Amino acid sequence: MVASARNGQPSEIDQPTDEPRNAQAVMTQTDPFDFVIVGATGDLTMRKLLPAFYQRFRLGQAPEGTQIIGVARSKLSSEEYRERGAKALKEFVPSDSYDAAQAEAFMELVQYASLDAADKDADWSTLKSLLDGHEDRPRVFYIATAPNLYVSTAAAFADKELISPHTRIVLEKPIGVDLASAEEINTGVGKYFSEEQIFRIDHYLGKTTVQNVLALRFANPMLERSWNSGTILSVQITAAETVGVGARGPYYDTSGALRDMVQNHLLQVLSLVAMEPPASLTAADLRDEKLKVLRALKPMSPEVVAKDTVRAQYVAGEIGGEAVDGYLTDLGDDKSTTETFLAIRTEVRTPRWFGVPFYLRTGKRLAEKATEIVITFRPQPWPIFQDAPQPGRLVLRVQPHEGVSLTLSSKDPSKDEFRLREATLDVSYPEQFHTRYPDSYEELLMDAVQGDPVLFIRRDEVQASWRWVEPILAGWKEDARALETYKAGTWGPDSSKDLLARDGSKWLEDF
Ligand SMILES: NC(=O)C1=CN([C@@H]2O[C@H](COP(=O)(O)OP(=O)(O)OC[C@H]3O[C@@H](n4cnc5c(N)ncnc54)[C@H](OP(=O)(O)O)[C@@H]3O)[C@@H](O)[C@H]2O)C=CC1
């Protein structure tokens, strides 16, 4: 994440010529490595992992001799897999960084082994021969299959003697569907890999703008000194999407917004916003502080669940002028009661945050794609101004339009009398830094190669998240309220607004 927290030595890498002139990247140079993706024909690999590696290849982070080895059951030759991969790069790499010749050169690093990786009795010879003699290199197994295969896959790697001290395993989310299943996975994989070798990925931690929460807070004493209940009235964290469930319906329907987005991404963002200053930026210190936040979340009793959560499912509507179907049609099942929208009011029970509501909101098929953290400041306490506008707020725009804005009350210059108006200081990061905003997977893949765990989730964080989430699932089972619906293209049901209105607040929707 940051040079001081890395194991390797940072070094300047030449920037490709199509990058803006002042976009100097400081990248950690790597030695050749073997990166095995299990689930290599799947959506995640094609849409995210191969494009992320392509970008790092362009920046010189995949030196000659590196192998990216795709594994899946589909019977394909390496050549056929490369053809698929090349098509995916063309489709998913942004056009301003796509170059056909570089894509072809990158695909030469890629090999494919057809294999049921959860079956130790399958034919492992192709994979084994690709890895033979590379025991001293960094080796990463990235498991991009369904979580119920994680343990048997790890066991098969051990059976085939593919795990060396330089080997790491990356586990995709979700880690389980509740605490017990998460523990089963963690214990099962833990039989073959030490905790230091297990990299539980949460791609939100790979977003530069999420990491920027730490920079803004801890590198700006002015902000950090105001970062408490004395100054802050409330915190909103929104991760809104315009997409529906698409082809991922079968997975999503067993998950819903709570398990898919809140248990992992939103709770991680919340912990960065709410944590105490860590002693250092090492993985241990950062994770310790995040864990304390997760453990300090207000417990979700059935009464609290009924009062402080809103869940709903999208029905047909319109997004960007186009008619879109409802969730049940997308899924092809008219009985599902899975939530595609969720709003939660919670609190972090630490002295710093006493009495400050934290509002979390996420949903599919909402009005806009926007991930934002909104810090609303308390209004000034003595009334010398009669017409004070809304309280000041700091908005951290995670995506898109990455940046930060601070809205303050100012004297209205269009009036002679002393009237106030809102004025906004706005920084757009792409404009300020003149650089490409990397996809979150890019840094995380390279961190796994370099063995830097700082942006990955420790086992006790997974436990603490599930401990908070499980009572919500249980509370919903007893909840007499019917699942609500919302029209696609809106900001969710009205009761989500009511959740904040009770505190005299409202969601910021003017993105
Ligand atoms: N897609 C996304 O945006 C995200 C996905 N994730 C997680 O990543 C993981 C993968 O997701 P996604 O790519 O969408 O899933 P897909 O269903 O698209 O892909 C699953 C992949 O696993 C392969 N596979 C299945 N069983 C085996 C096996 N026994 N041995 C080897 N390969 C196998 C499949 O290929 P084949 O049938 O040829 O074996 C396919 O390549 C899941 O855990 C998901 O929750 C997390 C965040 C986002």
Ligand SMILES: O=C1O[C@H](COP(=O)(O)O)[C@@H](O)[C@H](O)[C@H]1O
């Ligand atoms: O992990 C997931 O995240 C995506 C949203 O990621 P983002 O980087 O585009 O904000 C979500 O669509 C998906 O359902 C979920 O599994």
